[in-house]
Amino acid sequence: xxxxxxxxxxxxxxxxxxxxxxxxxxxxxxxxxxxxxxxxxxxxxxxxxxxxxxxxxxxxxxxxxxxxxxxxxxxxxxxxxxxxxxxxxxxxxxxxxxxxxxxxxxxxxxxxxxxxxxxxxxxxxxxxxxxxxxxxxxxxxxxxxxxxxxxxxxxxxxxxxxxxxxxxxxxxxxxxxxxxxxxxxxxxxxxxxxxxxxxxxxxxxxxxxxxxxxxxxxxxxxxxxxxxxxxxxxxxxxxxxxxxxxxxxxxxxxxxxxxxxxxxxxxxxxxxxxxxxxxxxxxxxxxxxxxxxxxxxxxxxxxxxxxxxxxxxxxxxxxxxxxxxxxxx
Amino acid sequence: xxxxxxxxxxxxxxxxxxxxxxxxxxxxxxxxxxxxxxxxxxxxxxxxxxxxxxxxxxxxxxxxxxxxxxxxxxxxxxxxxxxxxxxxxxxxxxxxxxxxxxxxxxxxxxxxxxxxxxxxxxxxxxxxxxxxxxxxxxxxxxxxxxxxxxxxxxxxxxxxxxxxxxxxxxxxxxxxxxxxxxxxxxxxxxxxxxxxxxxxxxxxxxxxxxxxxxxxxxxxxxxxxxxxxxxxxxxxxxxxxxxxxxxxxxxxxxxxxxxxxxxxxxxxxxxxxxxxxxxxxxxxxxxxxxxxxxxxxxxxxxxxxxxx
Numbered sequence: 001x002x003x004x005x006x007x008x009x010x011x012x013x014x015x016x017x018x019x020x021x022x023x024x025x026x027x028x029x030x031x032x033x034x035x036x037x038x039x040x041x042x043x044x045x046x047x048x049x050x051x052x053x054x055x056x057x058x059x060x061x062x063x064x065x066x067x068x069x070x071x072x073x074x075x076x077x078x079x080x081x082x083x084x085x086x087x088x089x090x091x092x093x094x095x096x097x098x099x100x101x102x103x104x105x106x107x108x109x110x111x112x113x114x115x116x117x118x119x120x121x122x123x124x125x126x127x128x129x130x131x132x133x134x135x136x137x138x139x140x141x142x143x144x145x146x147x148x149x150x151x152x153x154x155x156x157x158x159x160x161x162x163x164x165x166x167x168x169x170x171x172x173x174x175x176x177x178x179x180x181x182x183x184x185x186x187x188x189x190x191x192x193x194x195x196x197x198x199x200x201x202x203x204x205x206x207x208x209x210x211x212x213x214x215x216x217x218x219x220x221x222x223x224x225x226x227x228x229x230x231x232x233x234x235x236x237x238x239x240x241x242x243x244x245x246x247x248x249x250x251x252x253x254x255x256x257x258x259x260x261x262x263x264x265x266x267x268x269x270x271x272x273x274x275x276x277x278x279x280x281x282x283x284x285x286x287x288x289x290x291x292x293x294x295x296x297x298x299x300x301x302x303x304x305x306x307x308x309x310x311x312x313x314x315x316x317x318x319x320x321x322x323x324x325x326x327x328x329x
Numbered sequence: 330x331x332x333x334x335x336x337x338x339x340x341x342x343x344x345x346x347x348x349x350x351x352x353x354x355x356x357x358x359x360x361x362x363x364x365x366x367x368x369x370x371x372x373x374x375x376x377x378x379x380x381x382x383x384x385x386x387x388x389x390x391x392x393x394x395x396x397x398x399x400x401x402x403x404x405x406x407x408x409x410x411x412x413x414x415x416x417x418x419x420x421x422x423x424x425x426x427x428x429x430x431x432x433x434x435x436x437x438x439x440x441x442x443x444x445x446x447x448x449x450x451x452x453x454x455x456x457x458x459x460x461x462x463x464x465x466x467x468x469x470x471x472x473x474x475x476x477x478x479x480x481x482x483x484x485x486x487x488x489x490x491x492x493x494x495x496x497x498x499x500x501x502x503x504x505x506x507x508x509x510x511x512x513x514x515x516x517x518x519x520x521x522x523x524x525x526x527x528x529x530x531x532x533x534x535x536x537x538x539x540x541x542x543x544x545x546x547x548x549x550x551x552x553x554x555x556x557x558x559x560x561x562x563x564x565x566x567x568x569x570x571x572x573x574x575x576x577x578x579x580x581x582x583x584x585x586x587x588x589x590x591x592x593x594x595x596x597x598x599x600x601x602x603x604x605x606x607x608x609x610x611x612x613x614x615x616x617x618x619x620x621x622x623x624x625x626x627x628x629x630x631x632x633x634x635x636x637x
Contacts, residue, residue, distance in 0.1 A: 005529075027533050028535045036526050038526060040529070041530075053531070057531075
């Protein structure tokens with residue numbers, strides 16, 4: 001992100017904008033709009049002055065500045081706050097000023113560096129919708145960095161998942177959600193149950209896997225052979241609580257409910273299996289800690305990834321999924 | 330007194346401690362006693378001497394009349410009243426130089442870089458040496474047969490030694506040598522208090538380095554500059570040892586502190602000396618008030634970064 005904006009030099013490679021190489025261009029010459037995580041509003045200037053700053057630097061005629069600044073402030077619904085200083089605004093309002101300040105220049109590219117991470121959960125949802133609406137209205141190409149799966153899925157036209165600086169997968173949100181390329185992407189896309197296993201049989205796209213003694217039928221993502229170390233991934237939503245003695249063509253296991261989190265419409269339960277592993281299940285059934293239940297998942301919804309040592313359940317260390325909301329370009 | 334008598338005498342009083350509770354709501358409670366040592370210190374070492382000096386200054390000497398006779402004498406005698414101008418002539422340029430020259434240094438040093446500690450130490454050492462040692466060093470360095478003149482003559486930049494001691498320039502240079510580290514340290518803490526992402530944001534908005542400095546950093550630094558100027562000015566205005574050693578203390582560098590010293594310890598006229606000290610304080614207050622009034626026209630508030 002900082003490299004794109006020109007604030008950090010590249011260690012290797014090059015950046016091209018259409019057919020112009022720009023990685024040696026100074027940030028002030030690139031003309032990209034950037035929204036910073038901490039907003040970086042100028043504390044000594046009014047909201048209007050903040051938004052006008054970029055246009056003033058470009059020596060835009062003052063009549064035009066006035067018009068475009070008013071337009072941008074209206075776009076983020078801050079007409080009443082235009083003469084205030086940033087310190088007098090709430091976090092959400094400040095973030096809207098930062099967005100107005102970036103888009104008022106009509107830049108060829110807008111860079112957003114985790115713009116919502118400093119906001120509380122409710123405001124984050126509101127701002128997400130606003131950003132999506134702005135993006136649809138202005139049609140500006142935007143690179144948006146986030147660690148939040150929901151943000152990435154809801155905002156992006158194209159998603160790039162990066163891990164330690166390496167691209168893991170590029171695709172539409174739908175592609176990444178339904179067919180993650182590897183266990184790491186699956187982890188980011190909400191496959192909370194990721195279990196180490198071994199392939200015991202292969203039949204076309206279907207594999208039979210041994211998960212610490214438990215036999216699971218799963219769908220292979222990529223080429224797998226008998227004996228391969230794999231990771232089996234299931235979403236909590238795809239696990240169903242079934243009557244004891246039921247059958248399933250994918251995964252079926254008995255276990256004991258250990259932890260239950262009430263989430264309104266549904267419950268999320270952690271179920272301890274006989275082989276000491278734990279599964280996270282999302283269900284609308286009323287579960288109690290200590291209850292013995294059976295859990296099942298369809299083979300189509302149970303994915304098997306090659307275990308390429310992208311150790312699962314690594315917390316966000318160095319992980320930077322990028323959402324690219326593609327506009328006109 | 331028997332227990333039976335109590336109900337008759339008991340009036341419906343406030344419950345015990347209610348008064349204390351009300352005072353605590355207004356911020357008055359026993360922790361205020363912790364202020365006592367500081368209050369004693371300030372009263373004993375500042376308020377009392379100040380008031381004593383004020384009363385001395387208002388006491389006429391034998392043969393004079395009127396409580397302002399000492400002040401009248403000061404302003405009537407041009408040898409004394411000119412000390413205000415002679416001191417300002419030294420203190421204001423030196424303070425301006427120290428404050429403004431600190432800005433580029435502090436601006437450049439606000440980030441992390443290898444050797445930062447060494448550079449800071451070098452810049453700060455003069456402050457630890459004290460003014461007398463600095464003045465002596467300068468005397469040797471700047472004198473007619475000092476290193477500087479000898480070097481300049483050696484490389485034929487000059488033919489005759491520059492006169493840099495026992496005049497204005499000697500005192501001025503000494504004020505800079507001892508005042509600069511002080512101003513630099515203060516300004517450095519102000520510059521590192523400014524959030525560095527502000528400048529990065531300005532650069533993505535198209536501001537050149539010069540525009541970033543003028544439009545973002547300088548306005549945010551202005552209150553710090555005013556404070557630094559005020560503090561550095563007070564230090565420079567009370568210049569004494571360097572004026573004695575490096576200047577001409579009975580001529581062009583007859584600064585106000587020397588005037589007060591003369592009256593107190595040469596003529597033993599404490600009353601007159603106190604009046605001079607009061608004038609000195611008043612001039613300092615006037616300059617500081619002017620600077621702070623100027624500062625009010627700038628933005629005052631958070632600068633976003635650490636220590637803001």
